[in-house]
Amino acid sequence: MKNEHEIVKILHEEEKLGQFQSKIQNTYKKLKIPNISLDKKSNPKSYMLLNTKIVTTEDIESGNIEKLRLIKGEVKAVTLLTDKTYIIKHKGENGITRVEEEIKKMGLPFEYNAIKSPSTFYPLSIRVASLLATKKVFGWDDNQMKEMGRMAPKNSVFTKLLLRYLISLKKMAKEIPRHWKRHYTIGLMDPGELHEDDKHLIIRLRDFNTHPIMCTYLSGYFIGTVELLSDFINLTIEEVKCMHKGDDYHKFIIRWE
Numbered sequence: 615m616k617n618e619h620e621i622v623k624i625l626h627e628e629e630k631l632g633q634f635q636s637k638i639q640n641t642y643k644k645l646k647i648p649n650i651s652l653d654k655k656s657n658p659k660s661y662m663l664l665n666t667k668i669v670t671t672e673d674i675e676s677g678n679i680e681k682l683r684l685i686k687g688e689v690k691a692v693t694l695l696t697d698k699t700y701i702i703k704h705k706g707e708n709g710i711t712r713v714e715e716e717i718k719k720m721g722l723p724f725e726y727n728a729i730k731s732p733s734t735f736y737p738l739s740i741r742v743a744s745l746l747a748t749k750k751v752f753g754w755d756d757n758q759m760k761e762m763g764r765m766a767p768k769n770s771v772f773t774k775l776l777l778r779y780l781i782s783l784k785k786m787a788k789e790i791p792r793h794w795k796r797h798y799t800i801g802l803m804d805p806g807e808l809h810e811d812d813k814h815l816i817i818r819l820r821d822f823n824t825h826p827i828m829c830t831y832l833s834g835y836f837i838g839t840v841e842l843l844s845d846f847i848n849l850t851i852e853e854v855k856c857m858h859k860g861d862d863y864h865k866f867i868i869r870w871e
């Protein structure tokens with residue numbers, strides 16, 4: 615008899631093979647995992663705009679709030695749980711309360727503890743709000759937000775497991791599009807363009823017009839992922855194209871020594 619942890623691992627394997635969410639749900643049912651573990655899709659409407667309070671520019675830098683409301687797509691709750699872990703580690707439980715209060719000010723009622731399963735889908739606007747609120751409440755600059763992203767793959771059991779399975783940077787580069795799809799319902803990642811001789815990796819993200827905070831955070835996330843798979847030192851990342859600066863897609867170049 616397999617325990618639930620092993621089954622969840624198997625389900626993750628299935629997901630890796632690109633099978634559809636519905637099929638995964640059937641597998642959960644077949645294996646008689648209690649309802650609470652079901653990979654239910656949330657109803658995004660239930661989270662959005664319940665509180666229509668208008669946020670002033672003092673609450674958050676001008677323009678962000680309106681943009682937040684326009685963000686489409688969904689993201690797996692595991693990303694929000696990763697934010698929670700990082701905040702608790704650096705600012706304690708009280709930090710979570712402060713960030714949640716800030717998110718509520720943005721008109722998006724959300725509590726980290728209400729997340730039932732890491733594989734539930736949440737509106738992407740909540741994820742953006744989570745990052746913006748974290749930045750605001752703790753007064754973190756872009757480098758500190760990048761650091762938050764860098765630590766994310768290191769704190770995720772699933773990502774670490776996946777990376778152990780992928781072994782090489784070459785395999786990881788190929789896997790990037792699927793790894794993205796596993797977490798986000800919008801945006802398309804090209805396979806990573808690895809130039810081993812020239813010591814750099816090019817990452818392109820398309821159709822992802824959300825908020826610049828995501829570019830900052832993802833810059834760190836990409837570095838953290840490469841670090842987990844290599845012994846490269848002095849990694850740097852530069853976003854050379856960005857949809858928020860009028861380019862057709864986001865293009866990141868990671869370099870190492």
Ligand SMILES: [Zn+2]
Nearest residue numbers: 829856857864
């Ligand atoms: Zn960008």
